[in-house]
Amino acid sequence: MTIPLADDVFRAPGVELFDFPPLWEGAPYWLTKPVVLAVGGALVVCALAWAAFARPTLVPRGMQNAGELVYLFVRDQVARPFLGKDAERWMPLLLSLFCLILLWNFIGVVPGLQFPVNAHIAFPIVFALVAYVIKIYLGIRHQGLAGYFKNLMFPPGLPKLLALTLYAPLELLYTFVTAPFTHAVRLFANMFAGHLLLAFFSAAGFWLLHEQPSLVGAxxxxxxxxxxxxxxxxxxxxxxxxxFLFTLLTAMYIGASLHPEH
Structure with a gap:
């Protein structure tokens, strides 16, 4: 987080907080702080998973105990409500997704780093596209191409004319445009806004107490x-x-493709 300074005028932080140049002159354009934080965060998640589950014991202790608590939380609160008997099969994906997103978010409040990786739109988009591709693939694989679009556009009990003229276009728009877009933007927008608010209040306090201290401003x-x-x-x-919500929606999309009758 960069604190904007001025001699006599306070300048509120803006979108420049999210504009990162390459790490050094001549470096590839994509080699920026968010990319380094993303890679570092992924390595930390891998290291924590290795420390927790590389040598499991019957009575969990230390890192294994913490890892199992996280596993149980994702399994019971995210996977099982939407995937049922298929929950364990999809736990590697859902657990990895939850832990990586959570760590990338928490980087935003780590002193010295202070940038939530998911405040850069590219990263939530990748997560949303992965969930989207899995959702469509599973739907077509388990229901067939014709069956997938039939279940999507013509739910049982809805008059065909109403489904064709109103429901089907809206459902297609939601499935192929709105759902993946909102899945990514919800995560991005919350991290973007939160980072901006923290930067504003931190900068205001620094400016009023350090740069331009006064009895009125203190x-x-x-x-x-x-x-x-x-x-x-x-x-x-x-x-x-x-x-939690991003992982929950991913489980819901997978469950809807596996079990359209629900």
Whole structure:
């Protein structure tokens, strides 16, 4: 997070916070801070998974105990409600997705790093496209091409004319455009907005208390710092919630393709 400074005028942080040049002059254009944080976060998730499950014991302790708690949470709160008997089969994907998104989000409140990877739209788009491709593939594989579109466009009990003229176009638009778009943007927008708010209150407190201290501005500066601290705690809750919701929707899409009758 970059704190904007000025001699006598406060400049609120803006979208420039999300514009990262290459790490050094002459580096590839794609080699930026978010990419390094993304790769580092993925390696951390792999290391934690190895530490938790490489040598499992009958009585879990330490990292294994923590890993099993996360596994049980994803299995019972995300996978089983939508996948039923297929939950265990899809747990590697869902657990990896949840842990990686959560860690990438939490990087936004780590001092010195302070940028949630998913505040860069490219990363949520990749996650959403993976979920989307799996959803369409499973739907066609388990229902057949004709059966998939029939179940999608003509639900039982709905008059054919109404389905053809109103329901089918809306459902096609939702399935192939709206659903993957909102799946990605929901995660991105929350991380983007949260990072911007934290940057604003942190910058305001720094400017009022350090750059331009005054008797009038000091109370506002203290308030800004207090709000930044409170917002950090709230942002961590939002970061967890968005990881949970993204994984939950992925499980719901997979379950709908595997079991269209539900």
């Amino acid at each position: 109370p506002v500066g203290v308030l800004s710092v207090a709000v930044a601290v409170a917002m950090t705690a709230f942002e961590m809750f939002i970061q967890f919630l968005q990881a």
